Amino acid sequence: MRRIRRTAGSLLCICLLLLNTGCWDNRDINHRSLPLVMGIAYHENLYQIVLQIPEPLESGISLKILTQTGKTINQAVDKISARMESSVDLLHLKVILVEKEYAQLGLSDSITTFMRSREISPKALVVICDEKLDTFFEHVKVSMAPKGTTLYDSFEKNAGWNPQMALTRIWQVYRSIHSYTRDVAIPVYKSGKSGTIDYTGSAIIKNGRMVGQITPEETLLFNSVNGLGTQGKIEVMNNASVLILSNSTRHRSRLVHNIPYLDIELTLKVSIVETKGTPTTKLIKDELQEVLLQRFEHLFDKILASKADILGVGQYFRNKLPRSELSHWRTDYLPRMKVKLKVNPVIQNEGNLKLS
Amino acid sequence: MGFISRIKEQYAVSDDFFILNDYLLETPVILMGFNSLMDWTLTKQNLQTYINTAADTGLGLEEFRTVLGQVETASGMDKASAGLLQGKLIIYFEQENSFIVMDTVARTLDRSITPPVNENVFQGTLSSFTEDINSNIGILRKQIQSSHVNVSSYTIGSEETRQLTLVYYEGHADVNLIEKIKMQIEQNKHQQIDNLQQLSQRMMGFRNWTLVPNLNQTELPEEAANFLRNGRALLFMDRLPVAVVLPSLLWDIFVLGSDRHMPLPLMMFLRALRVIGVMLTLILPGTYVALVSVNPEVLRIELALSIAQTREGIPYPAIVEIVLMLLILELIIEASIRLPKNIGPTITMVGGIILGEAVVQAKLVSNLLIIILAATTIANSTIIGLQQSLSLRIAKYIIVILAAIYGVFGIMEGLVLVFAYLSSLHPFGIPYTSIMRCKKEVNHG
Amino acid sequence: MDRTWQITLMYFFIHLGLIFFLYPGDVISSTNDGHWLPVIIGFMVHLAAITVYMKGLSFIGRRDIISLYLEAGKGWPLLLLLPVTVYFLLIIIITLRYCAEMMTIVFLSNTPLWAIMLLFLLIAAFIAIKGIGTLLRTGVLTGMLCLPVILLFTAASFQNVDWRYIFPLADGFAFFTDSDFYQSFFAFAGGFLFLGFLQPYFTYRKKNIFIAALVLLPFFLFSVYIPVLTFGQATASTFHFPFIAALDSINLSWLMFDRITIFFFLCLISFTMLFLTMVLWSTIRVISRCIPVIKPSYLTFALPVLIFIACMAIPNWEDVKLLFEWNSYLRFYVVITIPLSTYFFGKRLQRKVDCHAAD
Incomplete structure (x- = not known):
């Protein structure tokens, strides 16, 4: 008798548990829409949201592009969700594409929203679009292969990324909004001619607002100074092009009479991939040095002009200034900053051929 | 009532029972026994040889009787009955109202020692235990030739008797453990034991309502010897071709004594595989449910999209899908045990077709699930002991259900629950999760 | 029975569970720079408390602190055990509610709070019924x-x-005036008290606890410094759970999973559950020893139900914080009085034993 009662009891428990599984709203993965790319624009106090959603079909994946406007980002997303047969989950959002105009207005609110939300991963990339979102997505829809992760792949580090592009994630932008001594660069793209999307340089973001733009070449330098694996990038000069194999930097900072001085020593190990005529090793080294110094000067001029510390040079003065001073680093110290770059090119090898 | 009439009353209904009048050195006797248990012709010849020898040497009846066996007065039936049922010949002397239980030539009712059927041996001793308790202990004694292996036998049950033998390695086994086991057996001696469930519940006093087998068993003498050396006790029951290991520990799932025939790294690799197998069995189905229906953000996007694609058009939630398929898998496993060996492969084939092809094509389950199920079943089979693998199969469902409710969190807490359950068992005061090596480490558990 | 290893590991795990959730947030908001100072100071207090406590426990032999206090005379049990009980109950309620809330924030947005807390309590109660072993x-x-x-x-x-x-x-030491600094003692305070409840069941070498405590120190520092070093103080102070946020920014492309934070988080939650169970068990022991009328088995059913109701009664996050703040007074009372009283009573007891031995 007791055994029967026990068996019945445990069966009842299991049944109740099973019933429970339906209790709250756990939708299966095929009933969720998982947008990969979100475009944001802001016109006349309304957010325009574009979502690129891969739709799994039996034969493959098709891409859906949906757009809505709303007073808040969430309202717009909800509107899209209401028009879809499955609900929109932003869990897998990988790229936030911001229209340039909105970036110039300031992204702080949106970025804060993204950080606050549990759905959106702080690892999502932030990218600026240098044209109207509608035209950009139209171009993507028409010209790009409908593969699940098409657009995302062009930005992600282990896929379509190359060292001329900046690579910035939401949490880094969020950090730049609050941090005293650190800003970020966000890559800028626009639709290209032959069915591609073109990279046109990087935006200088200061406290979440776009204040300037640097060229791809400058971004490469920016990446190497920041130590972001510049491996495998071709550097074009008059006489040759080289492949950067590895790079390392050393910094020495001084603060004299409240004027910050920074010496940066950049060591590049390169391999020669292409030559014109018969340059000597020394010539290549000299030219490399010259080109880089010139670029750096341009880059730093832009930084000074925009008062945005994308190189994070302020970080080197954290041990020299008290916290109260650090908080106005960008306004008081950065403009007076003196930077000296020293480039140490090392030609590690010459490829398969001897350099005559 | 006389002895004979009582015997007749009890056994005459059986056709294999014979009762004959005969003369033994000119004394009238009655011979009784079971045809089915003894080879009567040979026994009769033997008896005749005895009689002739006795007649030649001029032995008196009294002396001759002691040669044949112990003389018992026929007051009680117990000894006679026991003797009869064991296949002995009863020689009853009417004049003195006494009888002798004589050894006979037994019919060979036991199979010979064969390789194991339910357990596979990988480079180890091939013989396995049989139904005969004495051969079992003999095999074991061959395996461990030590004067410290103690054997104590008990006859248990009142209506139906059965022999139960406790074997332990003195100096290796914990004295307290042996004392406790002996006490349990002495206390419950009169209980009737037909199966291991009764052995564990009635004899050993374990709770019957446990998910994990209280008694571990092995049919390999080599493993049994290893258990003895590690301080465990073994129980043999007559007509049961396994050695019952006391206490059963979690560690037994991962460790086989014959692993030690291999070099240490290989042994560790094998054992690590089994641990991984257990973890995968527990986690994999739950992970599928959790990732598909509760926490899809954990999946990489590429994986998420391909899973979503394979699940396109499947009409029910992941939990139903997986429980359905797990059930079919369990049925296949059960069916392949039930069927005779020569039709067994049919099940494999039919099951393979169902699982591999048709179900997916019919859009009843996603093909990722098939992969998960196959992996689970394979992983489940890596662990040692059929009963343990069965309890693991059941534990898996708890985790699947929790995963359906709580997602990845449910898996984690399900694991904690399983761990807590395993930790809560302590047969004979020895924690189920402890590692038992030899006597001095028992206390540290 | 000697269970040194198990108990040391338990101490270690329980503290790991306590460190990573609330602690970094409290320390980061208590000071703007030099976070190591509050960490080290808190740690020293912890070490001092353990030292005194262990010393006291070594005096009293195979007894637990409950019987020590009960023997100490009138008034003492009330003065010492009542606050401990209340403190334990509050801790359970706060931790449970906190974990559940955090879980809904981090990854179970659809699951209702009560379901999460129910699972927690069921498992904790199950283990508590089965006992300390x-x-x-x-x-x-x-x-x-x-x-x-x-x-x-x-x-x-x-x-x-x-x-x-x-x-x-x-x-400087401006954080001494900040209430968040005192909140951060949650990670140091609650975890070690259970060591005094084990004695009649198990014994252990007291020295190993110190080693475990020292091994914990890097984790205390990591938990605070990883978010600070990843985001910078100004950004880190905007998070509720800075360490979790820092983990969220990790990108491991070789792993087949995307949001690995969940796994870390779940492991910590399991440790927190161990902590919860340990506190629940201790509470049941205190109550059942002081009020022998109540059977422990009834208590193991009643207490979780009570706790569950209490947790459901807390309406929102702010109230949890408030409860947490109130609890901090009790926390300091318990952390200071329990080790000290154990030490003095233990010493007295030993003197008595010595006197007897001398006779």
């Missing part, structure tokens, strides 16, 4: 599963670290 063994098994995950992700969380954020190194 089960708890210790469960702890070790869970730890074997979770510790590698925690170590792996702690190591991986250095991925986005910018060491220069470590400056400025020190900026």
Whole structure:
């Protein structure tokens, strides 16, 4: 008798548990829409949201592009969700594409929203679009292969990324909004001619607002100074092009009479991939040095002009200034900053051929 | 009532029972026994040889009787009955109202020692235990030739008797453990034991309502010897071709004594595989449910999209899908045990077709699930002991259900629950999760 | 029975569970720079408390602190055990509610709070019914599963670290006036009290607890410094759970999973559950020893139900914080009085024993 009662009891428990599984709203993965790319624009106090959603079909994946406007980002997303047969989950959002105009207005609110939300991963990339979102997505829809992760792949580090592009994630932008001594660069793209999307340089973001733009070449330098694996990038000069194999930097900072001085020593190990005529090793080294110094000067001029510390040079003065001073680093110290770059090119090898 | 009439009353209904009048050195006797248990012709010849020898040497009846066996007065039936049922010949002397239980030539009712059927041996001793308790202990004694292996036998049950033998390695086994086991057996001696469930519940006093087998068993003498050396006790029951290991520990799932025939790294690799197998069995189905229906953000996007694609058009939630398929898998496993060996492969084939092809094509389950199920079943089979693998199969469902409710969190807490359950068992005061090596480490558990 | 290893590991796991959730947030908001100062100070207090406590426990032999206090005379049990009981109950309620809330924030947005708390309580109550031996063994098994995950992700969380954020190194002791600093003692205070309840069941070498405490120190520092070094103080102070946020920024492309934070988080939650169970068990022991009328088995059913109702009665996050703040007074009372009283009573007891021996 007791055994029967026990068996019945445990069966009842299991049944109740099973019933429970339906209790709250756990939708299966095929009933969720998982947008990969979100475009944001802001016109006349309304957010325009574009979502690129891969739709799994039996034969493959098709891409859906949906757009809505709303007073808040969430309202717009909800509107899209209401028009879809499955609900929109932003869990897998990988790229936030911001229209340039909105970036110039300031992204702080949106970025804060993204950080606050549990759905959106702080690892999502932030990218600026240098044209109207509608035209950009139209171009993507028409010209790009409908593969699940098409657009995302062009930005992600282990896929379509190359060292001329900046690579910035939401949490880094969020950090730049609050941090005293650190800003970020966000890559800028626009639709290209032959069915591609073109990279046109990087935006200088200061406290979440776009204040300037640097060229791809400058971004490469920016990446190497920041130590972001510049491996495998071709550097074009008059006489040759080289492949950067590895790079390392050393910094020495001084603060004299409240004027910050920074010496940066950049060591590049390169391999020669292409030559014109018969340059000597020394010539290549000299030219490399010259080109880089010139670029750096341009880059730093832009930084000074925009008062945005994308190189994070302020970080080197954290041990020299008290916290109260650090908080106005960008306004008081950065403009007076003196930077000296020293480039140490090392030609590690010459490829398969001897350099005559 | 006389002895004979009582015997007749009890056994005459059986056709294999014979009762004959005969003369033994000119004394009238009655011979009784079971045809089915003894080879009567040979026994009769033997008896005749005895009689002739006795007649030649001029032995008196009294002396001759002691040669044949112990003389018992026929007051009680117990000894006679026991003797009869064991296949002995009863020689009853009417004049003195006494009888002798004589050894006979037994019919060979036991199979010979064969390789194991339910357990596979990988480079180890091939013989396995049989139904005969004495051969079992003999095999074991061959395996461990030590004067410290103690054997104590008990006859248990009142209506139906059965022999139960406790074997332990003195100096290796914990004295307290042996004392406790002996006490349990002495206390419950009169209980009737037909199966291991009764052995564990009635004899050993374990709770019957446990998910994990209280008694571990092995049919390999080599493993049994290893258990003895590690301080465990073994129980043999007559007509049961396994050695019952006391206490059963979690560690037994991962460790086989014959692993030690291999070099240490290989042994560790094998054992690590089994641990991984257990973890995968527990986690994999739950992970599928959790990732598909509760926490899809954990999946990489590429994986998420391909899973979503394979699940396109499947009409029910992941939990139903997986429980359905797990059930079919369990049925296949059960069916392949039930069927005779020569039709067994049919099940494999039919099951393979169902699982591999048709179900997916019919859009009843996603093909990722098939992969998960196959992996689970394979992983489940890596662990040692059929009963343990069965309890693991059941534990898996708890985790699947929790995963359906709580997602990845449910898996984690399900694991904690399983761990807590395993930790809560302590047969004979020895924690189920402890590692038992030899006597001095028992206390540290 | 000697269970040194199990108990040491338990101590270690329980503290790991306590460190990573609330502690970094409290320390980061208590001071703007030189975070190591509050960490070290808190740690020293912890070490001092353990030292005194262990010393006291070594005096009293095979007795637990409950019987020590009950023997101490009138008034003392009330003065010492009542606050401990209330403190334990509050801790359980707060921790449970906190964990459940955190879980809904981080990854179970659809699941209702009560369901999460129910699961927590069911498992905790199950282990508590089965007793301390089960708890210790469960702890070790869970730890074997979770510790590698925690170590792996702690190591991986250095991925986005910018060491220069470590400056400025020190900026005085302003945090002493900040209430968040005192809140941060949650991680130091609750975890070690259970050591005094084990004695009649198990014995252990007291020295190993110190070693475990020292091993914990890097984790205390990591938990605070990883978010600070990843985001910088100004950004880190905007998070509720800075360490979790720092983990969220890790990118491991070789792993087949995307949001690995969940795994780390779950392991920590399991440790927190061990803590919860341990406190629940201790509470049941205190109550059932002081009021022998109530059967422990009834208590193990009644107490979780009571706690569940209490947790459901808390309306929102703010109230949890408020409760947490009130609890901090009790916390300091308990942390200071329990080790000290154990020490003095233990010493008195030993003197008595010595006198008897001298006679």
